[in-house]
Amino acid sequence: MKKLLIISMFIIILTACGSPSPEEELASAEQQREELGEMLQTESVALERNRERLEILENEISQVETSQNDEDVQAYMAIVEEYSSSLISELESLGTLIEEARQTEELSEVQDDIEIIIQDIEETIDTYEEEVIEIELNETLMRRHNSLQLAHEAFPAALAHIKNGAEDDNMDGVEEGVSALNGISEFY
Incomplete structure (x- = not known):
């Protein structure tokens, strides 16, 4: 009787563990x-x-x-090349400092460097804007310029989050700024 009960339980367990129904x-x-x-x-x-x-x-x-032979197009391309290389360099430096702060958990150590980089980014944007004013932009270049201006409008808020986060030793504020900077990339 015990064997029959054990065999019955074994069969029930196997049935319960069986493959799913069709x-x-x-x-x-x-x-x-x-x-x-x-x-x-x-x-x-x-x-x-x-x-x-x-x-x-x-x-x-x-x-x-x-329109490659157009002097304005060539001038604009030179301005954008200088602008983008400067901006990339500054953003890479900023990224390196923020990564260093993440690892050391000490924003106060890189706060001054972050402020200098932010000032350099703002100067890069201002230089671009000043130089482009002197050029007559065709339709294509005007679209590119308008797109960059939208990015420039978004930069101050993102940089302010980073700067304020660094000043307050608040990594969450810095991360908000980094996230906002990443969102600006859609304009480029």
Whole structure:
């Protein structure tokens, strides 16, 4: 009798641990199909957006190539090249300092350096704005310039978060500023 009870319990346990029923497998497969469909749709939208951006860039490149001999275009390209290299350098330095502060957990040690870099970034933006005023921009260059101006409008708030966070020894404030800086990249 004991053996029969043990065998019965063993069979019940095996049955309970068995593979899912065909209905459960079908429901699971349907759910996975829906999730994959949603992912595909999201990726399709992103792909279409990137195609549109690529078409815009191709048109801009085409227009720039047709006007490469234009002195204003060449001057603007030189200004943007100087601006972007200076901005990249300053942002990389700022990133290095913030990473150092994350690791040491001491914002006070890099506070002065952060303020100097922020001033340099502001000067880079001001220099760009001053130099571009002297150039007659065609339609393509004007779109690029307007896009950069939108970025320039967003920079002060992001830099203020970083500066205030460093002054208050508040890494959360600095992180807010870094996040805002990362958001500015959509204008470039």
